[in-house]
Amino acid sequence: MVNFYGQWKPVVAMIGINLALAIVNVLLKLTLDKGVHNLVVITYRQSISCVFLTPIAFFWESICCFQHCTLLFESLNFFLKIAKKKKNFILSNFFSLERVSIRSKGGRAKISGALICIGGALSLTFYKGMPLTNQHSHATAEIENHDYILSAENKRVRWALGSVFLAAGCMLWASWFLIQAKIGKSYPFQYSSTAILSFFGVIQLAILTLLTERSISMSMWVLKGKLEILSVTYAGAVGSGLTYVGMSWCVKQKGPLFTSTFTPLIQIFVAMFDFLTLHEQIYVGSVVGSVLVIVGMYVLLWGKSNDAKEIVVKQTLAAEEGADVP
Numbered sequence: 240m241v242n243f244y245g246q247w248k249p250v251v252a253m254i255g256i257n258l259a260l261a262i263v264n265v266l267l268k269l270t271l272d273k274g275v276h277n278l279v280v281i282t283y284r285q286s287i288s289c290v291f292l293t294p295i296a297f298f299w300e301s302i303c304c305f306q307h308c309t310l311l312f313e314s315l316n317f318f319l320k321i322a323k324k325k326k327n328f329i330l331s332n333f334f335s336l337e338r339v340s341i342r343s344k345g346g347r348a349k350i351s352g353a354l355i356c357i358g359g360a361l362s363l364t365f366y367k368g369m370p371l372t373n374q375h376s377h378a379t380a381e382i383e384n385h386d387y388i389l390s391a392e393n394k395r396v397r398w399a400l401g402s403v404f405l406a407a408g409c410m411l412w413a414s415w416f417l418i419q420a421k422i423g424k425s426y427p428f429q430y431s432s433t434a435i436l437s438f439f440g441v442i443q444l445a446i447l448t449l450l451t452e453r454s455i456s457m458s459m460w461v462l463k464g465k466l467e468i469l470s471v472t473y474a475g476a477v478g479s480g481l482t483y484v485g486m487s488w489c490v491k492q493k494g495p496l497f498t499s500t501f502t503p504l505i506q507i508f509v510a511m512f513d514f515l516t517l518h519e520q521i522y523v524g525s526v527v528g529s530v531l532v533i534v535g536m537y538v539l540l541w542g543k544s545n546d547a548k549e550i551v552v553k554q555t556l557a558a559e560e561g562a563d564v565p
């Protein structure tokens with residue numbers, strides 16, 4: 240029973256983490272629709288995460304306070320190294336964090352599962368298809384009117400820029416799992432490492448805001464509505480705080496590939512929340528993409544589990560052969 244609980248604990252944790260991140264996406268969408276500047280939201284989010292996690296890290300990991308400076312230099316050094324090189328499955332194989340053998344069933348399953356997950360995620364993002372519901376929310380009407388106003392040229396430019404930013408975001412998101420896998424080996428303290436991550440995020444956002452958005456007035460930094468305050472607080476404490484602590488723990492327990500495999504669940508949960516709370520329409524692309532993501536996750540995790548069993552069998556045979564040698 241204990242072994243069964245230990246095996247399923249990371250799975251349940253990652254499902255809960257992606258559910259929490261989906262709630263963050265929905266809340267931030269509602270907040271941004273009210274006119275709050277995106278840089279203001281992100282700066283508050285990282286600041287709240289840092290303030291929320293720092294006392295927890297101090298009291299929970301107080302024995303390791305003197306190791307924090309070492310973490311900073313190791314994180315910076317490792318980041319500079321991998322920044323020079325060319326989603327997470329490819330990078331994991333490149334850095335030998337995830338070994339893949341095409342000759343084994345597990346290796347072929349991991350490759351197939353990763354490709355199916357990518358196809359499902361692309362379907363969720365780029366393909367709509369026919370609507371399966373007749374709901375037509377106010378938010379949907381605003382989006383359609385906005386798309387009608389935009390010229391064809393502006394649409395192409397925005398689509399191209401959005402695709403570039405999305406691809407860059409996926410690469411950076413994948414690199415975080417690899418960085419965390421390396422850091423976790425020498426510094427297995429999730430609360431303090433996440434607090435430091437948020438602290439540097441605040442510094443980066445402050446510099447970016449000063450360089451690009453000098454026109455932001457002080458009044459824009461004041462959150463007036465309850466929804467804005469709730470969204471930013473939840474996004475900081477949970478979205479950038481506890482979820483990253485949980486993902487760091489899962490990376491330490493199961494590796495970066497296992498942890499990143501659950502990321503497409505966010506899109507599935509967001510589609511469900513959009514339908515239930517915002518009364519958005521559900522399209523064929525969302526259903527097809529969701530099914531492909533779930534199937535791909537199952538195939539990939541099965542392949543990873545099969546590889547782990549093969550490693551145990553090989554180690555057992557090697558130990559028995561070594562014991563037989565006089």
